[in-house]
Amino acid sequence: MSEAPVLLEMRSITKEFPGVKALSDVNLAVRAGEIHAICGENGAGKSTLMKVLSGVYPYGSYAGEIVYQGQEVRFSDIRASERAGIVIIHQELALVPGMSITENIFLGNEPRRLGRIDWKSANRKAAELMKLVGLNEDPDTLIKDIGVGKQQLVEIAKAFAKDVKLLILDEPTAALNENDSQHLLNLLRGFRERGITSIMISHKLNEIEQIADSITIIRDGRTIETLDVKGQGINEDRIVRGMVGRELSSRFPDHTPNIGEVFFEVSDWWVRHPVSAERMVCKGSSFNVRRGEIVGFAGLMGAGRTELAMSIFGRSYGTYLSGRIVKDGKEIELKNVADAIAHGLAYVSEDRKAVGLNLLDDIKTSVVAAKLSKISKAGVVDKAKEYQAAEGYRTSLRIKTPTVDEGVVKLSGGNQQKVVLGKWMFTDPDLLILDEPTRGIDVGAKYEIYGIIQRLADQGKGVIVISSELPELIGLCDRIYTVFEGTITGSIERRDADPETLMKLMTSTKKMQMS
Amino acid sequence: MSRFAELRKHLFGGTTSNARQFGMIFTLVGIVALFEILTNGLTLNSGNLITLVSQYSYILILAIGMLMVIVAGHIDLSVGSVAAFVGIVVAKSMHTYHLPWPAAILLGLVVGALIGAWQGFWVAYVGVPAFIVTLAGMMLFRGGNQAIGNAETIAVPQGFRNIGAGYLWEVGPDTGYNNLTLLLGLLACAAVVVREWRARKTRQDLGAEPAPLWVSGLRLAIILAVIVFATLRFAGGRVGTSFPISGIILAVLVLIYSFITRNTAGGRHIYAVGGNSRAAELSGVKLRRVNFLVMVNMSALAALAGMIFIARASASGPQDGLNWELDAISAVFIGGAAVSGGLGTISGSIVGGLVMAVLNNGLQLLGVGSDQVQIIKGLVLLLAVALDVYNKRQGRFSVIDSIMRPFRGSTPIPVTPTPTPTGTEPAKTPVAG
Numbered sequence: 042m043s044e045a046p047v048l049l050e051m052r053s054i055t056k057e058f059p060g061v062k063a064l065s066d067v068n069l070a071v072r073a074g075e076i077h078a079i080c081g082e083n084g085a086g087k088s089t090l091m092k093v094l095s096g097v098y099p100y101g102s103y104a105g106e107i108v109y110q111g112q113e114v115r116f117s118d119i120r121a122s123e124r125a126g127i128v129i130i131h132q133e134l135a136l137v138p139g140m141s142i143t144e145n146i147f148l149g150n151e152p153r154r155l156g157r158i159d160w161k162s163a164n165r166k167a168a169e170l171m172k173l174v175g176l177n178e179d180p181d182t183l184i185k186d187i188g189v190g191k192q193q194l195v196e197i198a199k200a201f202a203k204d205v206k207l208l209i210l211d212e213p214t215a216a217l218n219e220n221d222s223q224h225l226l227n228l229l230r231g232f233r234e235r236g237i238t239s240i241m242i243s244h245k246l247n248e249i250e251q252i253a254d255s256i257t258i259i260r261d262g263r264t265i266e267t268l269d270v271k272g273q274g275i276n277e278d279r280i281v282r283g284m285v286g287r288e289l290s291s292r293f294p295d296h297t298p299n300i301g302e303v304f305f306e307v308s309d310w311w312v313r314h315p316v317s318a319e320r321m322v323c324k325g326s327s328f329n330v331r332r333g334e335i336v337g338f339a340g341l342m343g344a345g346r347t348e349l350a351m352s353i354f355g356r357s358y359g360t361y362l363s364g365r366i367v368k369d370g371k372e373i374e375l376k377n378v379a380d381a382i383a384h385g386l387a388y389v390s391e392d393r394k395a396v397g398l399n400l401l402d403d404i405k406t407s408v409v410a411a412k413l414s415k416i417s418k419a420g421v422v423d424k425a426k427e428y429q430a431a432e433g434y435r436t437s438l439r440i441k442t443p444t445v446d447e448g449v450v451k452l453s454g455g456n457q458q459k460v461v462l463g464k465w466m467f468t469d470p471d472l473l474i475l476d477e478p479t480r481g482i483d484v485g486a487k488y489e490i491y492g493i494i495q496r497l498a499d500q501g502k503g504v505i506v507i508s509s510e511l512p513e514l515i516g517l518c519d520r521i522y523t524v525f526e527g528t529i530t531g532s533i534e535r536r537d538a539d540p541e542t543l544m545k546l547m548t549s550t551k552k553m554q555m556s
Numbered sequence: 557m558s559r560f561a562e563l564r565k566h567l568f569g570g571t572t573s574n575a576r577q578f579g580m581i582f583t584l585v586g587i588v589a590l591f592e593i594l595t596n597g598l599t600l601n602s603g604n605l606i607t608l609v610s611q612y613s614y615i616l617i618l619a620i621g622m623l624m625v626i627v628a629g630h631i632d633l634s635v636g637s638v639a640a641f642v643g644i645v646v647a648k649s650m651h652t653y654h655l656p657w658p659a660a661i662l663l664g665l666v667v668g669a670l671i672g673a674w675q676g677f678w679v680a681y682v683g684v685p686a687f688i689v690t691l692a693g694m695m696l697f698r699g700g701n702q703a704i705g706n707a708e709t710i711a712v713p714q715g716f717r718n719i720g721a722g723y724l725w726e727v728g729p730d731t732g733y734n735n736l737t738l739l740l741g742l743l744a745c746a747a748v749v750v751r752e753w754r755a756r757k758t759r760q761d762l763g764a765e766p767a768p769l770w771v772s773g774l775r776l777a778i779i780l781a782v783i784v785f786a787t788l789r790f791a792g793g794r795v796g797t798s799f800p801i802s803g804i805i806l807a808v809l810v811l812i813y814s815f816i817t818r819n820t821a822g823g824r825h826i827y828a829v830g831g832n833s834r835a836a837e838l839s840g841v842k843l844r845r846v847n848f849l850v851m852v853n854m855s856a857l858a859a860l861a862g863m864i865f866i867a868r869a870s871a872s873g874p875q876d877g878l879n880w881e882l883d884a885i886s887a888v889f890i891g892g893a894a895v896s897g898g899l900g901t902i903s904g905s906i907v908g909g910l911v912m913a914v915l916n917n918g919l920q921l922l923g924v925g926s927d928q929v930q931i932i933k934g935l936v937l938l939l940a941v942a943l944d945v946y947n948k949r950q951g952r953f954s955v956i957d958s959i960m961r962p963f964r965g966s967t968p969i970p971v972t973p974t975p976t977p978t979g980t981e982p983a984k985t986p987v988a989g
Contacts, residue, residue: 357838379840388838396838399831401898410828411839413821420820428762464839 126206190221310364337518455486591918629897634693639862668859676851720867741787830897
């Protein structure tokens with residue numbers, strides 16, 4: 042592989058924004074037919090580099106040169122780079138939900154005959170492309186009716202409709218579950234055999250370790266190193282060291298749990314899907330949480346973990362049918378979010394941008410948003426107290442910002458997540474439900490978030506962590522419930538938790554003996 | 557930070573959403589100065605200023621309510637019709653049923669609130685978009701006005717006219733000025749000084765760095781100068797005229813609603829709902845109640861505006877309130893609100909409304925025909941917003957930042973470099989958003 046010619050070389054790329062040098066003297070060399078991973082913490086400049094490459098930032102807006110297939114290229118826009126066979130698939134999928142798979146594949150690139158769209162040939166080609174990416178659906182299915190994993194495949198099919206030579210994937214598996222991720226990785230392997238070159242940006246180091254031929258590490262807008270995976274025996278720790286510039290001795294902070302009595306108990310919880318009346322999203326779920334305990338919820342995407350959590354948090358999802366919640370020995374009824382907050386529940390959602398934060402707010406207003414009553418008298422907000430509260434969390438959670446007057450939109454993912462955590466800590470909860478608390482957050486910030494979660498547990502609060510990353514659950518939780526299609530299939534103590542056991546329970550309805 | 561940037565930050569809060577407001581204040585000053593020159597000093601003379609306030613106070617009152625509606629992510633097209641409907645009800649209650657005028661005012665407010673409850677019900681509890689509900693309301697209440705009034709004009713009694721056409725009384729010694737207006741000006745000056753002093757103290761108590769003394773001083777000097785100038789002008793008009801009662805109503809409403817939107821939990825909730833309704837809901841905000849109350853409030857203010865108008869016109873007619881909704885909406889958007897909700901301030905909307913008012917008034921003084929006035933107003937609305945959208949797209953800041961750039965000694969480096977908005981959720985662009 043290493044003898045293969047260089048397909049793409051980016052030389053001394055420097056890109057400045059007003060006041061910020063996003064890239065400085067970055068070099069990248071990608072060989073034909075390889076899978077090249079780009080790693081770096083959030084804000085390191087990975088996406089900027091890819092935007093330079095794909096012409097989002099046109100020639101002239103950056104310094105340095107791009108040599109592609111032996112020639113210097115100067116892309117003026119995305120269309121120019123696509124004509125050259127460079128196609129980028131962004132983290133946020135660019136699909137139209139109300140259009141069919143075929144329509145999406147050829148959007149902006151419709152096969153035409155005499156000025157009209159040639160649907161016959163479009164359908165035929167779409168079928169071919171779908172086969173190529175292993176997508177088993179009717180081409181007339183609307184995008185909104187298929188899952189995220191399949192949508193990702195449609196994006197890739199769309200790239201192939203454009204005759205791709207160099208495929209760039211930005212966090213392709215971020216929103217996918219294990220199965221879909223694995224399918225995608227296999228697909229990339231298949232492409233490699235067909236001689237298609239891929240560049241992949243990912244935070245999931247285990248996937249990179251599995252699949253990449255070489256890895257370029259970027260830190261603070263500079264190239265740190267390029268690693269040859271096959272030759273050098275690269276493992277995750279080695280990559281992390283490059284990314285953060287130091288050795289992370291452990292991915293999880295040391296913690297000795299101090300677990301008390303059961304204080305929160307849900308029994309026989311039934312919830313119906315909000316739209317389709319036959320579908321149950323929670324089928325008689327029962328679970329409990331002890332004081333000081335970190336409880337994990339493992340399950341594949343669509344297993345109903347988020348739905349369970351949100352339906353408990355003031356019935357904010359689905360139609361509540363039956364079930365009891367007992368907290369501190371008393372049965373409580375949580376009819377809306379305000380009730381849930383009043384009873385000491387907090388829910389940190391999996392999608393902090395869509396439902397966790399108001400991106401127009403500054404840090405201080407975000408932090409107090411879920412319990413304004415705590416700092417107001419007769420409905421009037423005491424701004425001094427607000428400022429003090431926000432300052433408190435800025436220090437204790439180490440939110441990187443000059444002042445709490447800064448807008449949350451300016452913060453990095455990890456710091457936004459800290460703001461959300463602060464927002465819910467401010468409500469003095471007894472039980473925190475954290476839904477994918479580290480999604481899209483870089484390694485260093487993850488470590489800090491784990492520390493915060495452990496501190497919360499040490500204060501005697503119960504913490505529920507929902508996560509799609511098994512190593513995270515195993516490393517962090519004292520006990521793990523597995524969920525499969527709305528049913529809780531097992532409760533595994535920390536000492537018994539290993540990926541195989543969990544995965545088995547996450548993929549079958551057979552209930553295991555509750556331990 | 558350069559001194560100029562520092563000044564901007566301390567004068568206007570320095571957040572992005574305030575940038576346009578800052579630009580609009582400059583624009584307002586510029587327009588006033590332009591017309592002052594073009595009209596040879598007519599614009600700022602006592603008589604014209606008094607006319608300006610009494611002529612536009614009801615539009616500005618509407619803008620207050622509209623701001624909250626727009627911040628919550630809705631729109632209200634019915635305000636003109638609601639104002640006209642309440643106007644005719646109130647006029648008829650006094651004319652035909654001989655209701656005493658204070659009771660009639662109360663009746664008007666109640667009718668307004670009921671109309672708001674009707675519209676709020678559809679918007680908040682049924683989920684019909686406010687655009688549709690109020691479009692229906694626009695026709696409904698316009699028709700209602702004509703049905704009740706038989707498409708005729710009904711006069712209102714003298715006592716009632718004061719809320720639209722009244723002035724502060726002449727009391728005390730003959731100073732050559734209206735004494736109550738002078739007193740009002742004095743109170744305003746005192747309030748401004750006290751407020752500045754308290755703001756500094758609060759920041760110091762928090763351990764935060766207060767604005768540099770020279771900034772506070774400069775800010776005070778400018779505001780006091782404006783107040784003193786305005787006081788003397790308003791107090792020094794033709795005997796019997798002074799600061800209009802409707803202007804006082806407006807000022808009180810501005811103070812109350814600024815306080816509500818900035819300092820109360822209820823106000824916060826409006827911004828939260830407009831900024832991200834799902835996030836607000838999951839933070840325990842009762843969406844429906846907020847939406848309902850915002851609509852109720854809007855119609856109640858529309859009722860008040862309608863009453864002030866008929867008081868000034870001394871009669872209620874079938875053509876009252878025509879196109880008011882458009883003026884109010886323009887004022888709010890020129891004042892920096894976002895179409896998608898969540899952004900905007902009361903003071904910004906007032907400045908936006910004043911820009912339109914001064915423009916209208918100045919062009920009329922110059923004898924420009926109403927056809928051309930409309931064209932110019934339309935262009936101003938479009939340009940004010942387009943300029944801001946354009947500037948936002950060029951870089952982080954809007955209008956004002958581009959004015960500032962040449963003055964910058966050093967470029968401040970953001971602590972969290974976000975060269976690419978990877979979240980693809982840039983700060984909302986007002987209007988275009």
